Amino acid sequence: MRKQKTPKTQRMDFILVAIALLAAFLNIYGIWKDNVVNGYYTAAVTSMLQSFHNFFFASFDPGGYVTVDKPPVTFWIQTLSAYVFGLHGWSVILPQALAGVGSVLLLYAIIKPTFGRTAARLASLIFACTPIAAAVSRTNNVDSMLVFTLILATWMLMKGVRNNKWGFVVGAFAVIGVGFNMKMLQAYMVVPAFYLFYLFASKVNWKNKLKVLTSATVVLVVLSLSWALIVDSIPADKRPYMGSSQTNSVLELAFGYNGVSRLTGNQGPGGGGGARPDGGQMPARGDGQTGRTDGVQASNSDGGKADGGVGNDGTAAARQDGAPAQNGQMPAFDGTGNPPAGFPGGGPGQDGRNGGGAFNTGTPGPLRLFQSSLSGQISWLLPFALIGTLALLLSIRRKKALTAKQFEALFWLAWLLPAAAFFSVAGFFHQYYLIMLAAPIAALAGAGWTELWSYYRDRAGWKMWLLPAAIAATTAFEVYVIMPYRQQIGSSWAIGVGAAGAACLFFLLLAVKKEKLAHRAAVLALAVLLVAPLYWAATPLLYGGNSMLPEAGPNLKQSASMGMGGSSEVDTKLLDYVTKNNTGETYLFAVSRATEASNYIIQTGKAVMAMGGFSGSDPILTVEKLKQMVANHEIKYFLLNAGGGFGGGGETSSDVTAWVKAHSTEVPQSEYQSPTTTTSSNSESNRDGQTDRDGRDGRMGGMGGMGGSATLYEINYDSL
Numbered sequence: 169m170r171k172q173k174t175p176k177t178q179r180m181d182f183i184l185v186a187i188a189l190l191a192a193f194l195n196i197y198g199i200w201k202d203n204v205v206n207g208y209y210t211a212a213v214t215s216m217l218q219s220f221h222n223f224f225f226a227s228f229d230p231g232g233y234v235t236v237d238k239p240p241v242t243f244w245i246q247t248l249s250a251y252v253f254g255l256h257g258w259s260v261i262l263p264q265a266l267a268g269v270g271s272v273l274l275l276y277a278i279i280k281p282t283f284g285r286t287a288a289r290l291a292s293l294i295f296a297c298t299p300i301a302a303a304v305s306r307t308n309n310v311d312s313m314l315v316f317t318l319i320l321a322t323w324m325l326m327k328g329v330r331n332n333k334w335g336f337v338v339g340a341f342a343v344i345g346v347g348f349n350m351k352m353l354q355a356y357m358v359v360p361a362f363y364l365f366y367l368f369a370s371k372v373n374w375k376n377k378l379k380v381l382t383s384a385t386v387v388l389v390v391l392s393l394s395w396a397l398i399v400d401s402i403p404a405d406k407r408p409y410m411g412s413s414q415t416n417s418v419l420e421l422a423f424g425y426n427g428v429s430r431l432t433g434n435q436g437p438g439g440g441g442g443a444r445p446d447g448g449q450m451p452a453r454g455d456g457q458t459g460r461t462d463g464v465q466a467s468n469s470d471g472g473k474a475d476g477g478v479g480n481d482g483t484a485a486a487r488q489d490g491a492p493a494q495n496g497q498m499p500a501f502d503g504t505g506n507p508p509a510g511f512p513g514g515g516p517g518q519d520g521r522n523g524g525g526a527f528n529t530g531t532p533g534p535l536r537l538f539q540s541s542l543s544g545q546i547s548w549l550l551p552f553a554l555i556g557t558l559a560l561l562l563s564i565r566r567k568k569a570l571t572a573k574q575f576e577a578l579f580w581l582a583w584l585l586p587a588a589a590f591f592s593v594a595g596f597f598h599q600y601y602l603i604m605l606a607a608p609i610a611a612l613a614g615a616g617w618t619e620l621w622s623y624y625r626d627r628a629g630w631k632m633w634l635l636p637a638a639i640a641a642t643t644a645f646e647v648y649v650i651m652p653y654r655q656q657i658g659s660s661w662a663i664g665v666g667a668a669g670a671a672c673l674f675f676l677l678l679a680v681k682k683e684k685l686a687h688r689a690a691v692l693a694l695a696v697l698l699v700a701p702l703y704w705a706a707t708p709l710l711y712g713g714n715s716m717l718p719e720a721g722p723n724l725k726q727s728a729s730m731g732m733g734g735s736s737e738v739d740t741k742l743l744d745y746v747t748k749n750n751t752g753e754t755y756l757f758a759v760s761r762a763t764e765a766s767n768y769i770i771q772t773g774k775a776v777m778a779m780g781g782f783s784g785s786d787p788i789l790t791v792e793k794l795k796q797m798v799a800n801h802e803i804k805y806f807l808l809n810a811g812g813g814f815g816g817g818g819e820t821s822s823d824v825t826a827w828v829k830a831h832s833t834e835v836p837q838s839e840y841q842s843p844t845t846t847t848s849s850n851s852e853s854n855r856d857g858q859t860d861r862d863g864r865d866g867r868m869g870g871m872g873g874m875g876g877s878a879t880l881y882e883i884n885y886d887s888l
Contacts, residue, residue: 191296195265195305202257207766231775237412239349242310267316268305291614299704299720300545304600341384345391352426361582369575433595546602548701555638556616584608600718643669656722745840757805760784832881
């Protein structure tokens, strides 16, 4: 008996396997070199491993004093990974890296049924080669997991509509609710697309549509707010303070700091400091004056020298004239807070197309995504995707029902346009947030290719020229993106991409009479256009990425050569002193903000109190609360900067500081300060040196860099 052949549709797609392996290589290779990644979040995982209380609330510190500034779902997954594999940098990265690979596979599964295998392959390949998607997947930031979750919801929605299964539709909205508990309102960027797609693409009657959408909405809201309502209903003294909120409320965090404030750019409380470049508040010095222009809290008496000298925190201050700092630790910022060219967050060169702002997100406006500061991260195939979308929608006719291709194209467009509009006008975001655009761009480019090719193959009048136009326009745009980096990567890149694109276009035109050859040429043309973004996507792997503010591009090469990396070191003498003299207190010592505590928590697993939360500006600690903690012998040591204050420098922090000094004794510096100090950055791959886990202010790192600017105080229990 002859052996039956496996149906072609059921055979393994080895090209998809190769694409998935490429994504895995870009996302995973070398992650074991990153010790603690984004230390703010890794410290939380360290704490969450210690108790269910810390696990449920996503507590930053083992003592349960304050949470991180995001909901817990992604950190729950990271904690489970660390529980299985042990706590390492790579073990907290791994879930996001796998989520990036999963997104590639899911996108293939979504595109193939409607647009065919070639379109699905191209969409998956484009996503895998998207620079910012690869960069953020190599960190423990939550965005890669969020995007995977939203693509999973999309797959469920499409399956529910195609097969008329309302359970999948409701499930899709439920998954978005899970996404809300990863990064709050950012997950809702896709909600309009989901509603519109089901309303118009579903084949059930309107009554049933409304029933399903009502049920889906209830599930979405309940799941979205479930954790927030539970936490907010628990008495404040029974749980950690909600980090980065001003009222100790998850709902305020969701709709304020992680919601409307992203659009307005107002990222900080009103008291104390001057305006930060990100639109929030710069931590104030102890004397109430504003700190340095690079957003780092100034701790010396003159607030960080304007001549580029070294402040007492051991880091170089920015020069107002834009010249480099003299000690080589920190490149200078200009007077507006912009990093210099070649520095992460800085512009690509001297061509005047920088306009990056404090976090290199460009100038708000309709063409923001095409500016040099953002285009290299996400926009390479955006011209092709837009022309492809035009081709998909050209066949819409009055009095005729839309096809499945047209409905799905409109879905991806309804995802892309609102998200792109937000990033075009938002007052505060970071480059890695742009991963939200990766899926719709990849889907529209891959699916659009099929329609463009069909017009060209069928010689459909003027429409046949849309494919050559898409290739030519995208080639020209890629040359535009590359040109500012010609000094870093050589002009041959720009010339090579342009020549390759032109050659493919010419070959395509010549081969029009040979359909098979022309088809291959059309696929090759798009593949060639992925060479430059693939290089960009590989730069975090090649040169070392920035775990605090993930980005991709040749600037990482220059940053690596400048020695901007850091380590996870702590001041061992300080650690030894507070450990040896701990008499049962919950906290080894207290500092002003989380960025100064992260390394100590990660390395010891013990509690270090961040009095003012992440940036020191959270109104957590009052004199009355501190008195109670001291009476309970929960805290004995306080490491205060030279100005004496912490946080925003407001009345509460001043009162707390005054109380600490009045009831404490200064510990002689020789007892706890190492002869030399080392500024740490919590990550071997952190090349930034000036930004934190979410780009607000300050340097990540341990207390090593504080040795010369901070004084250790010991509470006199007997005097109370």
